[in-house]
Amino acid sequence: MNISIIGTGYVGLVTGACLAKLGHKVVCVDQLAARVLRISGGSAPFFEPGLQPLVEETIASGALSATVDLISAVQDSDVTLIAVGTPDADGHIDLSQIETASAAIGHALKSKPGYHVVAVKSTVVPGTTDGVVRAALEGAAGKVTGTDIGLCMNPEFLREGTAIEDFMAPDRIVIGASDARAAAVMQEVYASFDCPRVVMSLRNAEFTKYASNALLATLISFSNELASLCERTPGADAEIVMDGLHLDKRLSPVIDGHRVRPGILSYLRPSSGYGGSCLPKDIAALLAYARGKNVETPLLAAVAQVNAARTSAVLDLAEDRIGAFAGQRVGVLGLAFKSGTDDLRHSPAIHLVELLRDRGADVTVYDPVATDLARPLLNGTVKYAGGALEALEGSDVAIIGTAWPEWGELDWPKIRKAMRGNVIFDARNSLRSLDPPKDFKLYQIGNGG
Ligand SMILES: NC(=O)c1ccc[n+]([C@@H]2O[C@H](COP(=O)([O-])OP(=O)(O)OC[C@H]3O[C@@H](n4cnc5c(N)ncnc54)[C@H](O)[C@@H]3O)[C@@H](O)[C@H]2O)c1
Structure with a gap:
C-alpha cells in the first residue's frame, strides 16, 4: 500500500x-527540513536501537522516503497516519499539532479523487478523532467521513529503547x-502481523491507550509509595518485598513447570x-479530561502526586544517608x-540534576547518548563530560541517574582512584544485580538501611 505518515x-x-521494511511504500512527512534531509540521506535523526x-x-x-511536501505525500498515498506530538500545556493536552496536521491533510484531500483513510496514531483524549480531527479534515477537504474519507484511531504502544521490536x-x-x-x-496495512487486531469505536481506541499508560503509571507509583515506606523502616528492602510479591502465581504463573515472568513485573520495582x-x-x-467531565479520579491524581514527589524524596534519602550535597x-x-x-523529556535524571544543583552541589553529568542534548536544558549550570571516568574525576559522590547497562562494565577500581570520595548513590538500583564495586x-533506593 502507499502510506503517508505525518510527523517523523x-x-x-x-x-x-x-512498514517500509514490511513491503509498503511509505513517505514520511515533517515540517522540520533538517530532519527530513537527514532521513532522506539514510540517517536516523535520533537514537533508537x-x-x-x-x-x-x-x-x-x-x-521509504521523506519530504516536507505534505500535500504531494498525502495525494500520492491511500492512507495517512498522523504521528505528530500531543504535548502537555499547563496540565492539558495540546492538540494544536493534531489540528494543524488534520487541516493540512484535508486541504490535500480536497483535490484528490477517491477514498482516503486518515488514522490518528498520536495519543489523543477520547473524542478528539471524531471531534477536532474530523472537523479540521472535513472542513478543509469539503468531504464527508464515511463516504469520501475513512477515519481511524490506531494508538501506538511501542516503547522507546525497544521501539522496533515492539x-x-x-x-x-x-x-x-x-x-x-x-x-x-487499516487491517490491510497490518495484514502481515500475527497478533490480535481488535476493531472498536474511535473513543474506545483512544481510551485503550490511556488505560494502558494509566495502569503502568499506577504500578510505578504504587511501587514507589511502598519503597518510601521501606526507606524509612530499618531492615526493610522494597526489592526483596517485590521479589516476594512477584512470586504470586497471579503475577508470575507457572506454566508447564516453568515460572513465567511477565514484563509487567518490571513496573513493580522501586525507582526514581x-x-x-x-x-x-x-x-x-x-x-x-476527567475534570472536564466532572468525574472525580482520586486514584489517578494520587498516582501523579506520588510521582511528582518521588525524585526529591530520593534525593532526601541520599542526603540522609550520605550528608548534605x-x-x-x-x-x-x-x-x-x-x-x-x-x-530527555520529563526525565527523572534531569530533575535530579536540577535539584542537586539547587541544593548547592557542583555537578558534572554524562550520558552515553544524551549528554549534548541536555545542554539546552541544563545550560551552563553544570559541567558536561565525555565519559563516565571524566564525569567522576575528583567527585565526592557518584550518582546513577539512568540504568544504562554500561555502568556494570565500567572500570570501577580506576574510577575509585580518580574520585575524591568513595560513595555511589544508585538512584535506579542498576548495580543491584552486579557484584558491588569494591x-x-x-x-541504593527502596531500603531502610
Ligand atoms: N514516544 C513514544 O514512546 C510514544 C509511544 C506511543 C505513543 N506516542 C504518542 O505518539 C505521538 C508522537 O510522539 P513522538 O514521541 O513520536 O513525538 P515527537 O515530538 O518526537 O515527534 C513529532 C514530530 O511531528 C512533527 N510535526 C508536528 N506537526 C507537524 C505538521 N503539521 N506537519 C509535519 N510534521 C509535524 C514534529 O516536527 C516532530 O518531528 C504523541 O501523541 C505521543 O504521545 C509516543
Whole structure:
C-alpha cells in the first residue's frame, strides 16, 4: 500500500521504517527540513536501537522516503497516519499539532479523487478523532467521513529503547474506526502481523491507550509509595518485598513447570519515578479530561502526586544517608529518562540534576547518548563530560541517574582512584544485580538501611 505518515518523531519514523521494511511504500512527512534531509540521506535523526540500519536500508531500497511536501505525500498515498506530538500545556493536552496536521491533510484531500483513510496514531483524549480531527479534515477537504474519507484511531504502544521490536511484534493492534470500510483498510496495512487486531469505536481506541499508560503509571507509583515506606523502616528492602510479591502465581504463573515472568513485573520495582514523553503528559491529560467531565479520579491524581514527589524524596534519602550535597562535587551518570533512548523529556535524571544543583552541589553529568542534548536544558549550570571516568574525576559522590547497562562494565577500581570520595548513590538500583564495586560505599533506593 502507499502510506503517508505525518510527523517523523519516535512513533512516526519507527512506524514508517517498519512498514517500509514490511513491503509498503511509505513517505514520511515533517515540517522540520533538517530532519527530513537527514532521513532522506539514510540517517536516523535520533537514537533508537536498530533504527539507523533500518532507515538506511529502506531509504536505499526506495521503500521509504521523506519530504516536507505534505500535500504531494498525502495525494500520492491511500492512507495517512498522523504521528505528530500531543504535548502537555499547563496540565492539558495540546492538540494544536493534531489540528494543524488534520487541516493540512484535508486541504490535500480536497483535490484528490477517491477514498482516503486518515488514522490518528498520536495519543489523543477520547473524542478528539471524531471531534477536532474530523472537523479540521472535513472542513478543509469539503468531504464527508464515511463516504469520501475513512477515519481511524490506531494508538501506538511501542516503547522507546525497544521501539522496533515492539512495533514488529506487538501484543495487539487496536483499530478504532468510523466504519467498517475504514477498518478494512487499516487491517490491510497490518495484514502481515500475527497478533490480535481488535476493531472498536474511535473513543474506545483512544481510551485503550490511556488505560494502558494509566495502569503502568499506577504500578510505578504504587511501587514507589511502598519503597518510601521501606526507606524509612530499618531492615526493610522494597526489592526483596517485590521479589516476594512477584512470586504470586497471579503475577508470575507457572506454566508447564516453568515460572513465567511477565514484563509487567518490571513496573513493580522501586525507582526514581516515571518520566519520558508519554506517562507524565498522558496522566495529566487524562486528569484534565476527567475534570472536564466532572468525574472525580482520586486514584489517578494520587498516582501523579506520588510521582511528582518521588525524585526529591530520593534525593532526601541520599542526603540522609550520605550528608548534605551543598558544596559536594557530584558526578551524575545517565540523563535519559530510561536506558536505550536519548529522550530527555520529563526525565527523572534531569530533575535530579536540577535539584542537586539547587541544593548547592557542583555537578558534572554524562550520558552515553544524551549528554549534548541536555545542554539546552541544563545550560551552563553544570559541567558536561565525555565519559563516565571524566564525569567522576575528583567527585565526592557518584550518582546513577539512568540504568544504562554500561555502568556494570565500567572500570570501577580506576574510577575509585580518580574520585575524591568513595560513595555511589544508585538512584535506579542498576548495580543491584552486579557484584558491588569494591572499596565504595554503595547506597541504593527502596531500603531502610
Ligand atoms: N514516544 C513514544 O514512546 C510514544 C509511544 C506511543 C505513543 N506516542 C504518542 O505518539 C505521538 C508522537 O510522539 P513522538 O514521541 O513520536 O513525538 P515527537 O515530538 O518526537 O515527534 C513529532 C514530530 O511531528 C512533527 N510535526 C508536528 N506537526 C507537524 C505538521 N503539521 N506537519 C509535519 N510534521 C509535524 C514534529 O516536527 C516532530 O518531528 C504523541 O501523541 C505521543 O504521545 C509516543
